[in-house]
Amino acid sequence: xxxxxxxxxxxxxxxxxxxxxxxxxxxxxxxxxxxxxxxxxxxxxxxxxxxxxxxxxxxxxxxxxxxxxxxxxxxxxxxxxxxxxxxxxxxxxxxxxxxxxxxxxxxxxxxxxxxxxxxxxxxxxxxxxxxxxxxxxxxxxxxxxxxxxxxxxxxxxxxxxxxxxxxxxxxxxxxxxxxxxxxxxxxxxxxxxxxxxxxxxxxxxxxxxxxxxxxxxxxxxxxxxxxxxxxxxxxxxxxxxxxxxxxxxxxxxxxxxxxxxxxxxxxxxxxxxxxxxxxxxxxxxxxxxxxxxxxxxxxxxxxxxxxxxxxxxxx
Amino acid sequence: xxxxxxxxxxxxxxxxxxxxxxxxxxxxxxxxxxxxxxxxxxxxxxxxxxxxxxxxxxxxxxxxxxxxxxxxxxxxxxxxxxxxxxxxxxxxxxxxxxxxxxxxxxxxxxxxxxxxxxxxxxxxxxxxxxxxxxxxxxxxxxxxxxxxxxxxxxxxxxxxxxxxxxxxxxxxxxxxxxxxxxxxxxxxxxxxxxxxxxxxxxxxxxxxxxxxxxxxxxxxxxxxxxxxxxxxxxxxxxxxxxxxxxxxxxxxxxxxxxxxxxxxxxxxxxxxxxxxxxxxxxxxxxxxxxxxxxxxxxxxxxxxxxxxxxxxxxx
DNA sequence: TTAGTTGATGCTATCGGTAACATTTTACTC
DNA sequence: GAGTAAAATGTTACCGATAGCATCAACTAA
Numbered sequence: 001x002x003x004x005x006x007x008x009x010x011x012x013x014x015x016x017x018x019x020x021x022x023x024x025x026x027x028x029x030x031x032x033x034x035x036x037x038x039x040x041x042x043x044x045x046x047x048x049x050x051x052x053x054x055x056x057x058x059x060x061x062x063x064x065x066x067x068x069x070x071x072x073x074x075x076x077x078x079x080x081x082x083x084x085x086x087x088x089x090x091x092x093x094x095x096x097x098x099x100x101x102x103x104x105x106x107x108x109x110x111x112x113x114x115x116x117x118x119x120x121x122x123x124x125x126x127x128x129x130x131x132x133x134x135x136x137x138x139x140x141x142x143x144x145x146x147x148x149x150x151x152x153x154x155x156x157x158x159x160x161x162x163x164x165x166x167x168x169x170x171x172x173x174x175x176x177x178x179x180x181x182x183x184x185x186x187x188x189x190x191x192x193x194x195x196x197x198x199x200x201x202x203x204x205x206x207x208x209x210x211x212x213x214x215x216x217x218x219x220x221x222x223x224x225x226x227x228x229x230x231x232x233x234x235x236x237x238x239x240x241x242x243x244x245x246x247x248x249x250x251x252x253x254x255x256x257x258x259x260x261x262x263x264x265x266x267x268x269x270x271x272x273x274x275x276x277x278x279x280x281x282x283x284x285x286x287x288x289x290x291x292x293x294x295x296x297x298x299x300x301x302x303x304x305x306x307x308x309x310x311x312x313x314x315x
Numbered sequence: 316x317x318x319x320x321x322x323x324x325x326x327x328x329x330x331x332x333x334x335x336x337x338x339x340x341x342x343x344x345x346x347x348x349x350x351x352x353x354x355x356x357x358x359x360x361x362x363x364x365x366x367x368x369x370x371x372x373x374x375x376x377x378x379x380x381x382x383x384x385x386x387x388x389x390x391x392x393x394x395x396x397x398x399x400x401x402x403x404x405x406x407x408x409x410x411x412x413x414x415x416x417x418x419x420x421x422x423x424x425x426x427x428x429x430x431x432x433x434x435x436x437x438x439x440x441x442x443x444x445x446x447x448x449x450x451x452x453x454x455x456x457x458x459x460x461x462x463x464x465x466x467x468x469x470x471x472x473x474x475x476x477x478x479x480x481x482x483x484x485x486x487x488x489x490x491x492x493x494x495x496x497x498x499x500x501x502x503x504x505x506x507x508x509x510x511x512x513x514x515x516x517x518x519x520x521x522x523x524x525x526x527x528x529x530x531x532x533x534x535x536x537x538x539x540x541x542x543x544x545x546x547x548x549x550x551x552x553x554x555x556x557x558x559x560x561x562x563x564x565x566x567x568x569x570x571x572x573x574x575x576x577x578x579x580x581x582x583x584x585x586x587x588x589x590x591x592x593x594x595x596x597x598x599x600x601x602x603x604x605x606x607x608x609x610x611x612x613x614x615x616x617x618x619x620x621x622x623x624x625x626x627x628x629x630x
Numbered sequence: 631t632t633a634g635t636t637g638a639t640g641c642t643a644t645c646g647g648t649a650a651c652a653t654t655t656t657a658c659t660c
Numbered sequence: 661g662a663g664t665a666a667a668a669t670g671t672t673a674c675c676g677a678t679a680g681c682a683t684c685a686a687c688t689a690a
Contacts, residue, residue, distance in 0.1 A: 001646095014669065017670080019647070020668095020669085027668075028669085046421075047646085050369050051645070051648090052366045052644090053645080054645090054647070054675050055367050070393070078396075081393075081396065085411070089417050089420060094410060095407040098400075105407070106364065107363075107365075134657095161371075303665095318675090329641075342637085342639090344638070365678065366678090368677090370644075373644070633689090636686085640681105641680105641681085644677100645677090646676085647673090649675105651672085652670080653669090654670085660662085660663090
């Protein structure tokens with residue numbers, strides 16, 4: 001493998017000059033720069049990241065910590081990893097996939113953490129390396145997420161625009177930040193129209209949505225739209241309505257959130273918020289590397305929700 | 316961060332002795348060893364892998380190269396990565412997820428490659444670092460895979476034992492090694508029983524299996540079992556039979572291969588070969604690290620197939 | 631007793647870079 | 661053209677580990 005010294009010899013300069021050409025090119029004359037570039041090119045020189053890491057006391061490793069149990073049937077985490085990996089590869093960083101148990105094994109330059117619960121805040125705040133969360137939180141930890149509030153706000157708005165005159169929110173029965181935000185988006189839209197919010201919450205299983213509809217069918221006047229906090233719940237609602245003979249989208253509207261795999265199974269397809277997890281993961285990586293390399297305190301990043309029209313709202 | 320020198324000072328020895336305690340403990344007296352261990356423990360010493368990597372001219376990085384288009388809705392690759400990551404973390408290695416395009420960016424100590432086609436053999440054979448393939452091949456490249464042949468052999472055997480008297484093989488129309496092996500397993504079992512093999516091949520989509528059954532229904536005498544090369548195809552066959560009013564498992568048997576997510580959707584569940592991709596990935600990692608660290612030429616590893624009983628064979 | 635052998639431990643250079651300081655060159659002023 | 665500041669380039673030490681040789685003590689054999 002060619003090293004700095006090889007290049008230096010070829011270009012008849014000291015290795016420091018070569019190093020400067022790479023890291024502080026403005027401090028080297030154009031003439032020498034060209035000499036060095038030529039030599040580098042000729043020898044097919046690639047800097048040794050390990051040596052660099054040693055002097056910088058860095059590791060070129062990012063740990064991705066998934067705190068939830070991983071449901072491998074959901075493409076969510078796979079997409080996240082693909083996105084992160086894309087960015088890291090580009091910058092020659094590599095990835096360690098860790099869980100809470102093996103979190104402390106080995107060093108790294110920064111962390112991406114996802115699936116955080118309240119009890120995790122404490123130890124996460126104690127970390128001494130840059131951290132970015134994937135998924136919103138309200139503990140002051142920087143994060144990357146879809147703008148959840150805006151998502152349900154827009155879906156509610158769309159439902160109203162399509163002429164549904166009653167909006168019911170079907171939420172996830174959990175105390176996580178994203179759920180509060182989704183509720184908030186719905187509530188804001190409804191209140192702006194001087195309507196009364198109606199919220200129900202269930203564990204995130206489609207059959208719970210289905211049962212809810214079946215049991216309470218008589219309460220649901222025609223021309224109602226259900227704004228659901230997840231595609232799972234939306235699919236359940238959809239099935240429930242179908243069972244009771246309700247017509248979607250003519251009589252009832254349904255919206256979801258997420259763009260999970262299950263949506264492919266639904267019929268008609270749910271109108272939902274599509275999240276590009278890959279892109280978000282990629283941004284998440286960029287953000288973290290920025291923090292690491294430029295000591296930048298970026299703050300959080302919200303992705304604007306993209307509404308993905310299915311067949312569960314009119315027109 | 317504590318270093319060798321810190322430990323050496325604490326233990327009143329030279330840093331070389333500390334290094335020896337770690338790497339060649341047999342060359343140090345027990346007394347010094349204990350002194351050093353105590354000091355290491357007291358200072359919470361962890362070797363700096365980067366420095367180690369620099370002298371060893373290693374990188375502590377393994378590249379995982381997925382050559383297929385990744386279908387993120389399949390948990391396959393997620394499981395693979397989880398398995399690999401588990402092993403690598405344990406050995407302080409980290410992972411780079413690369414595609415053919417960014418394959419050459421940056422250095423590494425070894426490769427895990429999956430989704431290989433024939434055209435890839437050439438460049439893979441030229442790699443100078445240890446390689447292990449995930450998925451069988453017939454080009455002499457070491458691999459980790461389920462014993463595909465044994466899988467269909469056993470499923471066929473089971474179907475016969477359950478009393479089905481005609482076995483039809485539904486294969487995947489591709490020239491990949493695993494498919495040949497699965498066919499071979501079926502053929503061997505059938506020939507041992509002096510029966511005549513009947514093989515059909517389709518692209519790996521359930522609807523193709525379904526259509527095949529519908530169109531050729533009259534050919535399929537009762538008491539036939541379909542040995543399918545994938546759960547996807549098996550689900551299609553199952554649906555086709557159901558549509559035509561055939562009874563599973565009483566009149567017809569079906570077996571699959573893989574244990575993919577879709578099986579959860581099938582009813583009744585397919586009798587299939589369950590592959591623990593996580594475990595296989597983990598072994599794959601161990602194998603590669605062995606090759607790297609011990610210069611070991613391990614050869615391939617076959618996992619014995621585990622038959623997972625569903626409701627598509629009698630009893 | 632003394633030379634030779636063996637085993638335990640220490641010393642030094644090295645891996646491939648970078649920062650800090652040292653030195654040389656350049657440019658500009660009077 | 662000497663004096664000086666600024667810019668360009670070189671020298672040295674160091675990051676944290678390991679290999680190889682040097683040293684030294686203990687033990688064996690003549």
